[in-house]
Amino acid sequence: xxxxxxxxxxxxxxxxxxxxxxxxxxxxxxxxxxxxxxxxxxxxxxxxxxxxxxxxxxxxxxxxxxxxxxxxxxxxxxxxxxxxxxxxxxxxxxxxxxxxxxxxxxxxxxxxxxxxxxxxxxxxxxx
Numbered sequence: 001x002x003x004x005x006x007x008x009x010x011x012x013x014x015x016x017x018x019x020x021x022x023x024x025x026x027x028x029x030x031x032x033x034x035x036x037x038x039x040x041x042x043x044x045x046x047x048x049x050x051x052x053x054x055x056x057x058x059x060x061x062x063x064x065x066x067x068x069x070x071x072x073x074x075x076x077x078x079x080x081x082x083x084x085x086x087x088x089x090x091x092x093x094x095x096x097x098x099x100x101x102x103x104x105x106x107x108x109x110x111x112x113x114x115x116x117x118x119x120x121x122x123x124x125x126x127x
Contacts (some may be wrong), residue, residue: 011063012049012092012120016056021116026096027083030120035089038073038126044084045070045125053096053116068124077102079117087123095119 012030038044047068049061062069073081079097087093097117099105106114 011047011061012122014049014051014056014058014094014118014120017053017096017118021053021098022096023098025079025082025098025101026094028094028096029087029091030094031090031092033088033091033123035091035123036126038084038087038089038123040081040085041072041074042085043070043072043127044123045127046084047122047124048119050117050119052112053118059112059117070125080119080121084121084123087121089123089125092120092122095121 045068047062049058049063051058073084077097079095079101082101083093083095083097095118097119099114099116102115102117103110103112104114108114
């Protein structure tokens with residue numbers, strides 16, 4: 001795995017969105033990395049924070065646990081599978097993920113079902 005030690009910018013703050021939630025995945029690079037590029041099916045090591053689009057409430061953050069996390073892209077929600085490839089190590093990317101690419105419609109059985117999610121992801125390594 002390519003390695004960048006801890007991201008110097010620290011835990012990101014996510015501004016409360018305005019307007020209606022998008023119907024399609026939105027990808028926005030906040031910082032473009034210069035390391036290895038993530039490809040579909042790679043294992044990735046990331047730091048991330050996730051908030052609900054409608055409320056701005058944080059529901060998960062690797063930053064709060066004090067350590068990054070590593071996993072294969074194919075095991076993640078579709079929004080991550082589609083939104084991380086093309087990102088480079090050292091980069092920070094915002095993904096706005098509608099329910100169809102996150103945890104499904106309301107009543108799907110997941111507590112985040114029916115919700116549009118915002119993630120800010122720091123890519124620390126790929127392999």
